[in-house]
Amino acid sequence: MIIVSDREFIVDGVTSLVSNDVSANDIRGSTSLLLAAIQTENISRIKNAHQIARGYEHLPLELREKGFNVHVKNLEFNSMDGRAQLLM
Structure with a gap:
């Protein structure tokens, strides 16, 4: 259930999320997928994950480091500009 007022959304969410293979299309959306995926019990795969590195390269x-089970494939650190890059 979602209640919308002029200044806030009140969301009564689900009790659990189900893992799945998903595809990221933009920076904020892909980050939301990552945050949702770490709440599932099984493995979720995020395709086009380089979107996350565009804006949140260290996320x-x-x-x-905070104890979440996140595995990154093909992460390369560019010492020239100090940014991490996901290579797909």
Whole structure:
């Protein structure tokens, strides 16, 4: 259930989420998929995950440091500009 007022959304969400293979289309959307995926019990795969690295290059690593089970394939750190890059 979602209740909308002029200043807020009140969301009564689901009790659990189901893992799945998903595809990221933009920076904020892909980050939302990542945050939802870490709440599932099984493995979720996010395709086009380079979208996350465009705006939040250290987020997957920071989540791992906080104890979340996030595995990144093909992550390369570019020492020239100090940015991480997901290589797909």
